[in-house]
Amino acid sequence: MKTLRIPIISRWLEKRSESSDLSNPKRWLYNALGIPYGNSIVVTERSAMRSTAVLTCVRILAETVASLPLPVYKRLKPRGRERVSHPVGDLLQRRPNPRMTAFTFRETMMTHILLWGNCYAEIEYDGKGDIKALWPIPPHRVEHMETEAGDPFFRVTTSDGKQHNVPFYAMFHIPGLGFDGKKGISVIQWAKRSIELALATEQFGADFFENGTNVGAVATHPGTLTDEAFERLKQSLREKYEGLGKAHRLMLLEEGMTFSKNTIPPNDAQFLETRKFQILEIARIFRVPPHMMADLERATFSNIEHQSTDFIVHSVRPWLIRWEQTINWKLFSETEQQRLFAEFLIEGYLRGDSAARAAFYKEMFNIGVYSQNDIREKENENPIPGGDRYFAPLNMIPLDLLDEYYKGKLAPKEALKGGDNDEGEQEGAEGMGAAGESAGGPEG
Template sequence: MSIITRALGALGLERRSGVAGGDSYWSGFAGLRSSPVNEETAQGVSAVYACVQAISETTASLPLILFKRSGEDRERASNHPLYAVLHDMANPEQTALEAREYLQACVLLRGNAYARIVRGLDGQVRELWPLSPDRVTVLRAAGKLAYDYTDGNNVLHRLLAHEVLHLRHRLGDDGVLGVSPIAAARGVVELAIAESEHGVSTFRNGAKLLGVLKFPGMLKPDQRQAIKESWGSQYAGAGNAGRTAILEGGVDFQSVSMSLEDSEWVASRQFSVEEVARLFRVPPTVIGDLNHGTYSNSVEMARQFVTMTLRRHLVAWEQAIAKQLLTEESRRTYFAEHQVEGLLRGDSVNRADFYAKGIAAGWMLPSEARRLENLPTIKGIDNAAPSAI
């Protein structure tokens, strides 16, 4: 226990790392690499980057609308200050898409995302400023959470719970911090990085098999070093690939290494893509893995991406907004909701069939169908005879 931790304990404070598990989380693993696997090194794996971008870009680009309840119906609360923060501009420097994309990526890579809440004199949220999770430490004091944030000038700011929007991935055992997929399944990402580095190293050496030079007699240490350096300068590296080696004096070259095919490196790389996609619950076709994709199942997997992958993240945003950005009284009237209809619409034939059946059954009006298709309003279309539509 550090001096700082003991001091905080004496004051009734409990200090928690900005990332679930902290540095000690990684120290318990005997891994393949000497360097840590973190959000930066993990994004070097294309499958990880693609999964994070697929979820964060889609989540941020979906319209996030603040609605006002009106009896059994609802209407857009476009006059509410929070509407513009969620839909247009998060703060004077960042659009809503940019801020939400960054926060969602932090949730996936670090398990937690934080944004400082700026309220007006009326108590309504006017701005959201994303904070780097690496600069945030979560504290618990007298049963309540607080957030210590260190800005770019190394000035420490103490923020109370109502001043921070905190988004979490799956909640950890402490009930405070979320656990990212990378932290939960570090070995999957670690293996993918090791495979990538193996391929890079192989191609740097000209994609040639390693081996040994066999001499008929004993070599002196200085001779051995000179031959090693000479051989490496002439035949190692991608620039020397394909050059013909010249052996003399009874020297023989014997290969002792496996090729990428012998070690099933290519198959392992493909399996790592599937493993990473499974880790983030993203259908492989969404991140460009079409090995098992067809036209029909790709369309279905795109829908599963919305219903099975995005749903948890979208609900997390909506509930966090209700909890942190709306007062108890406002929650009775206002609520935020993502508009996902555009992702689930399907092709034009299926949409036309859907609208036709809805209009024929009487639960949809022609004007509503046109509005869903972003078509201009036609006056009196709802009163026209079915044959005239």
């Protein structure tokens, strides 16, 4: 009786049935331990950083988020906000713990979430119950657990192998894209094939040029060499001509020998095109514009500014919202959440060039939205005396008074006075009223 064989499953079982130990390791054991097997490439969250494209994308996103100001605000009534001094703001902008700066903390947390899909920081409290420090934890050392009652908590394994449990409220956890809303997925593992190809092309290029540009040549002898003559010739060729620093040397051959190159140019093998495509592929995974990775092939002076704005809006802002909502949820008490919140400042990245900013500020100043000091603050300039006043045009009328004005029930002076204007504003209103009447006002 023949045994039923299913090709894929049978081959998998045969590989597992082969004996494998440290003296005779098989490929699956190498992969399980994260060790390259022969010339194979094993992609992990750490080894993926060997790809220049992955390294560049992670650095760009992590450094951008880490460098943005993150002040704490107090909500004003009926609307508006005001910057306040708060211990959480000190943790986020100056020193989250005694061993690192705020920039290093946020950069490390962003690197974790970009590679592993999650970032964790244990919240340390003092004797009064106030937050004392934030300690980042590598994601591969954190497990999501639940009690018998279904309450979540985290199990952390330290570098010395010890374990301790962290309550849910004491863990600052930002998940990336995921399926259950509890834990994010690793982008590196989902894009494993693309990163493998990028690393493989880099390895091929390194191997190709390792012995210089004159590799893969053939030396032909008209006769037959003895073993001793063959070894002497091989050693002579290696010593004199092999290596990048010995390329393009004049080669001297004996006994009628001929020399011919047997190489395939990398360009003919689409080597450069493959490398370029993989850079763009990884840039798409992290949503980073190619020009920020020093690929200016399709960038122009007219579109590079819009690409930079698009990067802030569609690539960086989703990460900022994750940070803001987690901060406001985990670092403020329930009573503080009603009146305090933290928010990143990104206006500096969106303000455009000098001409565009000047036109925007002028328009905002003319309609009374910005004062002179508001504009100076956005340009990182110090305030000036008397620069906090807001100005508005006098030839305008509130919409709720417009119907009464045209029905003749409201005089032009009263419409603009609004009960609070000074004499100068009243005079301006009279002038406007005269202009309105001549243009077909209530008495026209």
